[in-house]
Amino acid sequence: MSKLLYTGLLVILLGACKPSAAYESPIKELLQSDQVRTYAFYPSTLRMVNIANNDEIDSMASDINKLLIFRLDSTAIAKKKHLKIPDQYQSLGFEEYLTIDGGKARAALFGLSETRTSTLVGYWSATDETFAFYINGNIDWMKLPDIMEAFQDGEIANILSPN
Amino acid sequence: MKKLFTLLVIVLVAGSATAQGQLVNSYFEKLAGDDTYTKVSVSSKMFSLFTELEAGSAAEEEFLKAVSKLKGLKIIVADSIGNAAEMYNKAITDISKAGYEELMSVLDAEENMRFSIKEKSGKIEELLMLVGGKKHFILLSLYGEIDLKNISKIGQAMKVEGLDKLSKISE
Numbered sequence: 001m002s003k004l005l006y007t008g009l010l011v012i013l014l015g016a017c018k019p020s021a022a023y024e025s026p027i028k029e030l031l032q033s034d035q036v037r038t039y040a041f042y043p044s045t046l047r048m049v050n051i052a053n054n055d056e057i058d059s060m061a062s063d064i065n066k067l068l069i070f071r072l073d074s075t076a077i078a079k080k081k082h083l084k085i086p087d088q089y090q091s092l093g094f095e096e097y098l099t100i101d102g103g104k105a106r107a108a109l110f111g112l113s114e115t116r117t118s119t120l121v122g123y124w125s126a127t128d129e130t131f132a133f134y135i136n137g138n139i140d141w142m143k144l145p146d147i148m149e150a151f152q153d154g155e156i157a158n159i160l161s162p163n
Numbered sequence: 164m165k166k167l168f169t170l171l172v173i174v175l176v177a178g179s180a181t182a183q184g185q186l187v188n189s190y191f192e193k194l195a196g197d198d199t200y201t202k203v204s205v206s207s208k209m210f211s212l213f214t215e216l217e218a219g220s221a222a223e224e225e226f227l228k229a230v231s232k233l234k235g236l237k238i239i240v241a242d243s244i245g246n247a248a249e250m251y252n253k254a255i256t257d258i259s260k261a262g263y264e265e266l267m268s269v270l271d272a273e274e275n276m277r278f279s280i281k282e283k284s285g286k287i288e289e290l291l292m293l294v295g296g297k298k299h300f301i302l303l304s305l306y307g308e309i310d311l312k313n314i315s316k317i318g319q320a321m322k323v324e325g326l327d328k329l330s331k332i333s334e
Contacts, residue, residue, distance in 0.1 A: 097209040102194070103201025103240065113212070 035076035064137035187304035234307030251295025
């Protein structure tokens with residue numbers, strides 16, 4: 001009887017520990033199409049785009065398991081599928097971290113923190129460009145503003161908008 | 164009787180929690196769908212992530228502790244509107260009516276700025292910053308347990324438009 005109980009508990013626990021990779025599927029299913037270009041980054045590729053060899057970026061990149069960036073073209077933007085990301089992920093237990101609405105930009109950031117890793121999903125939409133993203137790994141929150149600044153200063157190669 | 168008491172406590176606690184950020188929420192609702200205003204909302208979950216970080220120094224530890232006590236941040240920004248002065252004056256009236264205390268005002272020819280707070284049991288539970296220029300308007304609400312000593316550092320660290328003006332408090 002106790003064996004049965006342990007087996008039952010194990011099955012429940014395994015079910016609760018949903019692999020983080022499972023959270024990739026909803027955003028892929030929602031966005032992947034001919035109108036969306038997908039970029040996948042891993043620690044090695046993230047270090048490659050760090051053209052200024054910024055140590056902060058390298059150390060952050062080593063803790064990231066995977067980063068997916070979806071660049072939507074005008075047809076995909078018109079379909080507004082990226083706006084469905086919040087509802088889709090909230091139903092999976094993700095919580096709202098940040099939203100920006102109105103003005104020149106619209107953005108949403110939702111996340112799920114597990115014991116060692118966090119998963120973030122969201123989108124960023126400005127006047128003529130819209131991106132959606134998925135990040136899984138051990139994210140150092142303190143470094144995020146500096147990394148965004150490094151990106152704006154051109155320390156990170158912008159392969160998403162090469163012109 | 165005990166049940167009634169518990170229920171009353173729950174109602175009171177829930178009431179005080181929702182009171183934080185109430186004024187800025189009413190502006191969010193009013194301006195929903197108006198694209199001339201940018202509305203930014205940062206949830207308590209985002210701030211709680213700072214508790215997971217390791218501090219490198221005592222000052223950093225104090226800063227992280229201060230950030231982790233925040234419950235939310237809401238900002239409404241407009242860069243180029245025709246009725247900025249009208250919006251500013253209306254917000255001043257709404258802030259006074261809602262019972263906020265004035266902390267500091269900066270008035271000059273280019274823009275007016277007013278910081279107001281809501282206190283409870285000697286602790287600041289909401290800080291409002293209102294900025295009105297010739298064409299621009301900012302209403303910012305930071306709520307939770309607020310430590311004014313760290314407020315400018317929070318503004319600098321978050322690199323969000325409008326938050327840089329919080330440094331005026333420490334000046």
